[in-house]
Amino acid sequence: xxxxxxxxAVREGKLSRRAFxxxxxxxxxxxxxxxxxxxxxRAAGEQATYFTWGGYDIPExxxxxxxxxxxxxxxxxxxxxxxxxxxxxxxxxxxxxxxxNAGMPRWVSTxxxxxxxxxRIAAFGDVIPSLVDLPGNDAEGGNIWxxxxxxxxxxxxxxxxxxxxxxxxxWDMLWDKRYGGRLGSLASGxxxxxxxAIKAGIDFExxxxxxxxxxxxxxxxxQRPLIRVYTDDTTTLEQAxxxxxxxxxxxxxxxxxxxxxxGIPVKFADPKEGALxxxxxxxxxxxxxxxxxxxDIIESMLSVExxxxxxxxxxxxxxxxxxxxxxxxxxxxxxGLSTNPDDILSAGHFQRPMTQDxxxxxxxxxxxxxxxx
Amino acid sequence: xADTSLSPAEARQSAERIKTSWFSALLYRSEALRxxxxxxxxxxxxxxxxxxxFFILVAMSLWTRDGFGFDTTxxxxxxxxxxxxxxxxxxxxxxxxxxxxATVATILVCYPxxxxxxxxxxxxxxxxxxxxxxxxxxxxxxxxxxxxVILGYEGVINSGFMSxxxxxxxxxxxxxxxTAVIITLAHAWxxxxxxxMYVSLEKIDKSLLEAATDLGDGPVARFLRITxxxxxxxxxxxxxxxxxPTTGDYITPALLGGPDGAMIGNFIQLQFGPxxxxxxxxxLSIVLMLWISAIALVFLFVTKKAQDKIA
Numbered sequence: 001x002x003x004x005x006x007x008x009a010v011r012e013g014k015l016s017r018r019a020f021x022x023x024x025x026x027x028x029x030x031x032x033x034x035x036x037x038x039x040x041x042r043a044a045g046e047q048a049t050y051f052t053w054g055g056y057d058i059p060e061x062x063x064x065x066x067x068x069x070x071x072x073x074x075x076x077x078x079x080x081x082x083x084x085x086x087x088x089x090x091x092x093x094x095x096x097x098x099x100x101n102a103g104m105p106r107w108v109s110t111x112x113x114x115x116x117x118x119x120r121i122a123a124f125g126d127v128i129p130s131l132v133d134l135p136g137n138d139a140e141g142g143n144i145w146x147x148x149x150x151x152x153x154x155x156x157x158x159x160x161x162x163x164x165x166x167x168x169x170x171w172d173m174l175w176d177k178r179y180g181g182r183l184g185s186l187a188s189g190x191x192x193x194x195x196x197a198i199k200a201g202i203d204f205e206x207x208x209x210x211x212x213x214x215x216x217x218x219x220x221x222x223q224r225p226l227i228r229v230y231t232d233d234t235t236t237l238e239q240a241x242x243x244x245x246x247x248x249x250x251x252x253x254x255x256x257x258x259x260x261x262x263g264i265p266v267k268f269a270d271p272k273e274g275a276l277x278x279x280x281x282x283x284x285x286x287x288x289x290x291x292x293x294x295x296d297i298i299e300s301m302l303s304v305e306x307x308x309x310x311x312x313x314x315x316x317x318x319x320x321x322x323x324x325x326x327x328x329x330x331x332x333x334x335x336g337l338s339t340n341p342d343d344i345l346s347a348g349h350f351q352r353p354m355t356q357d358x359x360x361x362x363x364x365x366x367x368x369x370x371x372x373x
Numbered sequence: 374x375a376d377t378s379l380s381p382a383e384a385r386q387s388a389e390r391i392k393t394s395w396f397s398a399l400l401y402r403s404e405a406l407r408x409x410x411x412x413x414x415x416x417x418x419x420x421x422x423x424x425x426x427f428f429i430l431v432a433m434s435l436w437t438r439d440g441f442g443f444d445t446t447x448x449x450x451x452x453x454x455x456x457x458x459x460x461x462x463x464x465x466x467x468x469x470x471x472x473x474x475a476t477v478a479t480i481l482v483c484y485p486x487x488x489x490x491x492x493x494x495x496x497x498x499x500x501x502x503x504x505x506x507x508x509x510x511x512x513x514x515x516x517x518x519x520x521x522v523i524l525g526y527e528g529v530i531n532s533g534f535m536s537x538x539x540x541x542x543x544x545x546x547x548x549x550x551x552t553a554v555i556i557t558l559a560h561a562w563x564x565x566x567x568x569x570m571y572v573s574l575e576k577i578d579k580s581l582l583e584a585a586t587d588l589g590d591g592p593v594a595r596f597l598r599i600t601x602x603x604x605x606x607x608x609x610x611x612x613x614x615x616x617x618p619t620t621g622d623y624i625t626p627a628l629l630g631g632p633d634g635a636m637i638g639n640f641i642q643l644q645f646g647p648x649x650x651x652x653x654x655x656x657l658s659i660v661l662m663l664w665i666s667a668i669a670l671v672f673l674f675v676t677k678k679a680q681d682k683i684a
Contacts, residue, residue, distance in 0.1 A: 083646040181545060189647065229549045229631045245526035245543075356440055363647045371635050373460040 048095035048293035049074040051084060053280075055234055055254060056098065060309045065293075065300035073297055079232025080188035082363055088112055093287050095294040099146065100280040102190065102351035105136030106359065107283060108145045114286045115143040120295045123302040126320045130342055131279050136353055146281040148319040149301050150310055151341055153268075153348055154191045155275040157241060157256040158248035160265045169269040171199040173248050175219075180226040184237045184249030187230035189366040194276050195250060196220045198349050201273075208358045213365065220369045230370055241266060253336060257315030268315070268336055277348035279341075281319070317341055434655035443652060451656035461640075461657065465664060468636040471551055471626075472619035475558035479615050480608060482559065483566040487607070488600075491574035502571065509564040517625050520557040524548045524629070549631025557629055558619045566611040573607025574600070605680050612672065617665055637661055 050057075050073045057075035059066065066072055076094060078084035081103040088097065089110060099107050107113060118124045124147075131148035156173050163179065174183055174195075185192050193216060197204065200219045202212045228246060231237060238255050240246040242264045249255075256268035269275075282301065288294045300306060307323025310316045315335045318324070324332065324339045338344050354362075400407055409416070435447040455461040490501045508516065523529045524547040531543040546552060577600060585595045623638035630636065637657065644654030 080647050082649060086646055086649050224632060227632055228545075240526065243525075243527045245545075360438075360649050363643075363649065367640070367643050367648055368460055370632060371460060371464065371640065372633065373463075 046290060047071050047073045048288070048290040048297055049076060050096045050098070050297055051076045051078065051088070051092075051094040052098040053077070054079060054232065055314075060313070061306050062297070062300050063305055064303050065296050068296055068300075069293060073293070081190055082188075082359060085110065088285070093289065094285050095288040095290050096282050096284055096297045098149070098280060098282055100190075100278045100351065101134050101136075101146075102278065102353055103359075104134070104146045104281075104283070105353040106356055108136060109356075112286055113145055113283045114288070115145055116147050116284060116298070117295075118144055118147075121147070121298055121302065123299065123320055126322050127302065128319055128321050128341055131281075131319050134279060146283050147298055147302070148279050148281040150281075150319070151277070151279040151317040151345065152253040152315070153275040153277050153336055153344070154186070154195060154250065154252055155271060155336075156248050156269040157237075157251040157259065157266050158269060159241060159244065159246075160267050162244060162247040168272045169267075170272045171195065173269065173271075174250060175199065175223050175226065176248075177226065179247045181228050182245070182247045183223075183226050183228060184240055184246045185223070185227050185230050186234075186237075186250050187232045187370070189363045191252075191276065192230075192250065193220070193362050193366050194349070194351060196223070198271075198273050198276060204349055204352055208354060213361070217365055217369060220366065224369060224372070253315035257313065257335060261313070270336065275336075275348040276351065277345045278351045279319075279345070311335065311337065317344065430655045430658060433652050434659050436652045438650045438652055451653050452660070454653070455656060455660050461637075461660070464635070464637045464640050465661065467551075468620050468638070468661075469664070469668065471554055471634075471636060472558065472616055472622070475555045475562070475619055476612055476616045478555065478559040479563055479566045480570075480611055483563050483611070484570055484608070487567050487570035487574055491571055491577075502568070505567055506564045508560075513561060514624060516561050517557055517628055520553065520560070521548065521629060524553050524556070548629060549634065551630070551634045553629040553631075554626050554634045554636070557625050558615075558622065561625070562615045562619060565614040569610040569614065570604060570607040573604045573610075577603045602680055605676065609673070609676055613669060617669070620665055621661060 047069060052075065054077045057077055059072055062072050073095075076092075078087065081099050084097060084099070085103065085107055088094065089112065097107075097113075127148065131151060132144060134146075134148075137144060137146055156169070156171070158173060162182075163173065165173075166176075174185065176183070194204075196216045196219045197207060197212065200212075200215045202215060206212055228240070229236065234251060234255050237246070237249045237251055238259055241249055241255070242259055242262065251268075253268060256266055259266045282298055284291070284294050284298075302320050304320055304322050304325075307318035307320045308326060310318045311323060311327060311332075315337070317337050321339070329339075332338055336344065400410070433443070434451055435449070436443045436445050437448060437450055438444070486505060490498060490505070494501050511519075521528075525531070526543050526545070526548065528548070530547060531540075534540045535543065581599050581603075582595060585599050590598060620636075621638045621641070622636060623642055626634050626636040626639055627642075630639070641654050641657045641661070644650045644657060
């Protein structure tokens with residue numbers, strides 16, 4: 001009963017109903033099983049998957065990887081680290097993920113990650129030790145779970161021509177009623193809530209208290225009507241700042257650096273209360289399907305070439321001490337950086353790990369505030 | 374009994390096989406079994422893709438969050454919360470308002486288009502239909518972004534009005550507002566309104582219209598007494614096709630809504646994402662489903678009554 005027979009039968013108008021239904025069944029089964037074959041075929045030359053923040057999914061960071069493996073790694077992007085963790089807890093397996101220091105201990109406690117074998121990373125000797133020696137990482141237990149990659153600040157990028165400063169640069173700028181509807185904010189509580197804490201004058205040591213929640217929530221509620229849009233997409237903020245739709249927005253270093261390179265008159269503020277500072281890095285999933293290529297990703301990210309790009313084009317600090325060699329102190333200061341990360345990190349308010357309960361409560365409260373409650 | 378006239382030998386063979394195989398015999402006798410077998414790929418996908426997840430959703434909505442995991446004691450606590458805390462009700466109300474306005478707007482805009490093609494186009498109707506659905510050949514996300522470009526601060530509308538000197542500063546209410554969400558939804562779902570309305574308008578017997586004219590009805594009365602009631606099934610179908618999916622829409626309010634344009638779909642996403650409260654997300658999904666069903670039933674009832682009255 002081959003296809004030609006059936007066609008002949010159709011032409012002669014003699015195709016039996018049974019033959020027809022059999023054909024239908026066959027095509028149904030074929031349709032249902034097609035994806036299986038395709039997936040197996042593709043598995044052969046698979047690249048490692050890198051799960052990261054929006055903006056890090058660019059070829060410039062993976063030159064070394066590309067040279068070695070011929071292609072870029074696969075990217076998957078998240079907007080908030082809590083969202084990323086939830087997704088992986090739901091069964092999403094990646095090779096390498098990109099948390100920050102505040103989330104790292106909670107990520108480790110899920111048991112979804114494996115310690116990093118530093119002997120497999122050639123550049124490990126050049127990694128700035130203080131970035132590795134963080135609470136929850138090397139400092140306790142002797143395991144290195146997160147290989148530091150980038151560090152920087154969350155602060156205010158503002159248009160020097162549109163925003164009229166009253167006195168010093170300060171977090172009050174994002175609460176300035178004169179610019180209501182022309183201010184922007186990152187949507188993730190992992191940034192915004194902490195900045196709210198700085199604005200409310202809460203010491204990070206006392207973040208987990210009823211009083212802190214009340215005060216920060218009040219500050220965030222006060223800010224909400226002034227905000228044009230909360231977004232996890234830094235490009236949206238950058239476009240709005242460049243068109244003048246926004247006069248100031250909460251951003252990371254990269255937005256200010258990118259806008260400056262476009263010739264837009266912006267400045268990355270150094271608020272008098274201090275900026276929010278953080279270190280982010282990469283972790284390897286315990287079931288990473290391409291473990292060798294996972295190490296290739298890390299190697300590529302720690303390379304000096306990647307570091308130069310991070311500093312020069314994105315304005316972030318890099319974890320490889322050698323990356324700073326090409327930049328003089330003045331350039332670095334202009335970017336809000338220094339060859340000694342501690343100078344910057346301790347000058348601002350350094351994010352710290354919090355409990356899961358706190359994280360959940362914070363996100364819940366902040367989401368309700370954003371929705372207008 | 375021959376399968377085809379081309380290979381009688383093979384046909385004989387298969388006839389023999391039927392005699393010997395009990396399964397084939399069973400299949401031959403029972404029509405129901407043949408039917409189920411035919412449907413089996415669909416039933417399988419439906420079971421795995423819809424029925425099982427639905428029961429998981431119902432079960433999960435009765436659990437509560439417990440740190441990273443779930444407390445699996447069954448409780449109605451989540452449902453109580455959706456009732457007590459004002460945020461859920463307000464978001465539901467806003468979602469129904471936004472998608473309700475979008476539905477009405479879509480129907481009002483699309484009805485004349487469907488009407489025109491059904492009554493006044495006589496050649497190449499298919500081409501007209503295809504032309505009207507042409508925008509829907511691009512992805513939904515792309516259309517949403519297109520609206521972002523049109524409505525944006527430096528967008529088409531604002532820069533057009535500015536260059537004409539109609540406005541001094543860009544209109545800010547265009548983007549990141551409920552207006553933006555309504556406009557985008559109304560455009561994005563237009564094809565789903567045009568097609569069912571076209572079909573029901575097309576089916577209307579033209580002699581009824583002639584009869585109405587002969588009996589003294591003017592164009593307006595004729596439309597209200599003949600065309601509108603007879604095209605009601607299309608309008609109802611279109612309303613459902615738009616209202617139900619837009620109420621839970623996620624990406625449009627996320628990209629264009631701004632702080633005041635967030636809808637229930639965004640909040641459900643947050644429960645499964647950063648807020649990390651899956652049971653609450655499941656509860657909200659089910660509450661949304663129940664509300665939509667209730668509204669749909671009321672809508673059906675009202676239109677039925679209205680139709681009876683007109684007829």
